[in-house]
Amino acid sequence: MASQQSESIALSPVGQEIQQYTKAMADIPDIRKERITQIQAALKKGTYAISSQDLADKLIQEISNHPPAPSSSSA
Numbered sequence: 001m002a003s004q005q006s007e008s009i010a011l012s013p014v015g016q017e018i019q020q021y022t023k024a025m026a027d028i029p030d031i032r033k034e035r036i037t038q039i040q041a042a043l044k045k046g047t048y049a050i051s052s053q054d055l056a057d058k059l060i061q062e063i064s065n066h067p068p069a070p071s072s073s074s075a
Contacts, residue, residue, distance in 0.1 A: 011019060042048035 039048060
């Protein structure tokens, strides 16, 4: 009879953490595809409405998170 050899692999703590995150990401449902499909359908029907207040709030938030680079031109 042939003997069976078994090898074990031990992951480092970082490797174990990466493995946990990978599994967690796989379990997250892909809701963006569903949302994209809903928005596309609304656009085709002409029923997609955007709140101007929400849009302004998001723009301000985005600008606040990413301030413009200083200008290189001198006055």
